[in-house]
Amino acid sequence: MARSNQLVVPQATQALEQLKMEAAQTLGVQVPADGYYGNVSTRDAGSLGGYITKKLVQIAEQQLSGGLR
Structure with missing residues (x-):
């Protein structure tokens, strides 16, 4: 079965x-x-x-806030 998930940014693999x-x-x-x-x-x-998921949300929040907490 082929994967249906494809990364938007392939370099993120x-x-x-x-x-x-x-x-x-x-x-x-x-x-x-x-x-x-x-x-x-x-x-x-x-x-x-x-x-x-928790880690990805933390990373996104850090990027949106403009830095590390």
Whole structure:
């Protein structure tokens, strides 16, 4: 099945992968060696998604406020 998600800024791929790894490490979620997250529990996947969303909102707020807090 082909992915329907496409990044608006393709250069963001590496930054998003780094954020995903940071989230997994912070939350204690085992990162699959093959990169396939289909076997990650629903709870862990939701935690990862929530953490990533929270971080992205923080980054956007910092950029909108014109600097670091």
